[in-house]
Amino acid sequence: MADQGGEVDFSSMPLGERLAHKNWKARNSGFEDLAKLYKTSAEDDPIYAKYADTLKKYAADSNAAAQEMAVAAILEFLTYAPQAVAARVAADLLKPITDKCIASTRTGTRTKAHDVYLLAVEVLEGGDEVLEALMGAYTGKQPKTRRCRRVGDRCGRRRFRREDGQRQAACSSSCRNCLRTATRTWRGRGDGADGPINNFLNDLKPIQQKELQDEFAKAPTEKLVPTRLTRSQKAEAAVARANPAASAGDSMAGPAAGNDDEDEDAKAEAALAFIEPIDLLKKMDGAFYKNLASSKWKERKEALEGLLELAKSPKIKDDKFGELVGTLAKRINDANIVCATIVIQVLDALARGLRKDFAPYRSMVTSPLLEKFKEKKTNVVEAIRSTLDAVFASTSIQAMLQNVHSLTGKKNPQARRRIPGVS
Template sequence: MSSSEEEKLLKEAKKLAWEDRLSHKNWKVRNDANIDLASLFHSITDPNDPRIRQFGHYFKKTVADSNAAVQEKALDALIAYLHAADADAARFGKEVCDAVVAKCLTGRPKTVEKAQAVFLLWVELEAVDAFLDAMEKAIKNKVAKAVVPAIDVMFQALSEFGAKIVPPKRILRMLPELFDHQDQNVRASSKGLTLELCRWIGKENVKSILFEKMRDTMKKELEAEVVNVTGTAKPSRKIRSEQDKEPEQESISEVVGPGPAEESGSDAPQEIDEYELVDPVDILIPLEKSGFWKGVKATKWLERKEAVGELTKLASTKRISPGEFSEVCRTLKKLITDVNIAVAVEAIQAIGNLARGLRTNFSASSRFLLPVLLVSTI
């Protein structure tokens, strides 16, 4: 095709509907359409502009373009769209994030960089769940080249937005399988993300939750570096809804000045309860399989003690899934007054573990257990 024919094609293509331009068989038409789309979004200053609502559904296809140059321009258009849009765009977050993970993380360095910028903008628009869901898929990619940018962008998201916006619990759940990855770059990025978690939720929380799931070599490497983690982490970037509040807050602070309590509070480290960081564990099913119900009715005290000991062990997990524990607690109530002191002590230990693991979900049971416990321990 001659240059004049090409120029004519591009000129005629501009008359087509956006959908036709973005899916045109000629890559230069698609490229030109994405450039124009980016320009359109750059010209929009009001997030309520009705034109923004028209384009969200296009991006899951445009970012998956088979032509690398067009794909990069599609990411430029998507970035411009996310800058122009408001939180309403979050409804497209899942499908677009999934498409970016599937098609953009193994591309050219500039493409990967723009893909990461896209993910951070989705976080800014409060589509955090869509972002982390996509990351869970990304880290399972068999190509290590795609896994490293996923870990790195989670590091960026946590570092920039903080643990209140990017839930550490989701990241903690992903890390164990990455520690054993065959690729050293994946392991190195995972180590960096773990150290960043230490800054946000505390070294002890990270050690308690993750270290038991690591190989000894990785554990030793991290232990040596965790010691050097210092300082209190603070977010450097705000979600869009908080950015909208900034002018009003700044005008108030200009009039009354910052309060001393507010200043000191911002410097305090964020305290996160380890209980909120771990996934609850169902202990009722394994308890049923352990022979607990038969054991607690045994005539021999040792069998009763061993049955309750199995419950004590299962209930020692950091967080227990809520469930129907009323019959378990009624049984423990009887065992508190067992004729054998060893059985009674084991029952009290099991109750303590259940209380710690269930917390508020144990309150109903605690009310009828407490009187017996008080009598037994006096």
């Protein structure tokens, strides 16, 4: 169907037809809608498995614009697809990404291709497949291609902790890039001069071994800390953020249960130790407060969504959050229910990211959150419950009881019924 300008409107066509269409604009439209579906569908939606095996074909699209949109769809797939589905195809996606996307003339495609590598490490619980794809591409004759592939290799190793020392392939020559690669691996392991990684240097020429040892000696001694986690590590970090409340609730279960909780706490804390806290206040949009005060609900919504993405970090650096939390607390009763819900979600993320450091702001948010229990919408009520659980985990039960008790006599029956069930 053509519009007044003579352009064809492909949006009315079935998604499958657009994805396989000869016209690049139709494919581009299909990839865009596929990305949206991945981002908004439930984890058990069949859409993830339906096109999983054809994603590698989409990454090699002959049109540059459509290819970039295809890589964007792959990113959403790896982000939101069930672990079993994503892990099944993630390795197969690496070759077309390496061959067709990493050296694209479009900056957006190159950036998204790097992100695909990082997400593949998350999904595959390690970087072996990613490293294999990248190292296989080092034989490429184009300098630009080799340089871009080294960038992807470097990104993966800096952001994830590597437990193995098998990097001899990166040390097969004495070029400066390979020396830097081996040195970063040595720092990432933190093994010291006699670490297992040195066992892989025995097959090198003496001059190469000497150059590597000299580089190791000059490198900083502190161990590199990863900034990203694999899926299993993220799950452990999530347990670490939620476990304080669970431990408090199970404290009457007996000594044996207490010991189990302590073990879980130790594991959770160990997982969080690998995460570098983000400086949220510095990363915030400078116009956040202005946009949040806008009379247009869409501007408030966009400002809150941007903050929510930042606040979802597993670990947030402690700072003076009084102004931000106070402003958000006043917006819990925003006239627009969508904005109000996002405000509650932001507070939830802040409480979980700051953990015990959120305790000073508990009194600012507890009462308005409990008051909001009069809301009838299920998604709002669930968001409130989750946020109160996170706030409870940051403080003591005695500190929370005063707020809860003062509101149990509310006239609204829904609020009165729901408040005792908090935590």
